[in-house]
Amino acid sequence: MHELILLLILCLFFSLSLRLRIKVLRQSSELSQTQASPVSTALTDLVSTAGGIYLSLILLVSFLKVDVPEKLTCLAVSVDPLALISLIITLIQPFVFSIFYKD
Template sequence: MKTLITIFLISGIVVSLRTRIKMMRYRSPHSKTQLSKAITQLVGTAGGIYISLELLLTFLGIPEEFWNPPLYYFKPLAVLSIFIAILQPYGYKIWLSITQKGG
């Protein structure tokens, strides 16, 4: 059974990649603006942080009602993730300035 699932998974990945490559060939060339690249990076970073934090809290066994109360309109964990993603470039600049002075 595991072998069958693995075969289906690998086949799905291969077919998906081939389809994506074909679709990229037929797309009209477009240039990404700096703003669109920055937004994509921000959303990607925030999404990665959100998933990581949610998995960590689930792994630690912290009840969901504690970190995701139903009282709020926004999920507090998502807001925290966006906040961390917003601060990330500044932390990176500070890290670079510290390591370049010391090295």
């Protein structure tokens, strides 16, 4: 039961994060001849940001020689803890930006 609630909260948080990214992209988009949809642009931005954070975390962990478990099991799915942290940071980013950069 707790796993289902956690999964629903994660899906809701993912949806809200994408909506905020789409809102920011619509406000800052310039007109051009061909435009990608706001959803595809937001997903591309989400994946690229998470990838950059993931690479930074790997470099930081290897530089500091910190022992990190190889896998975490969450909701019967094994994930890399650094990838999970980078995804969480990426999902939180639009909320933090909306707090600091209110129009």
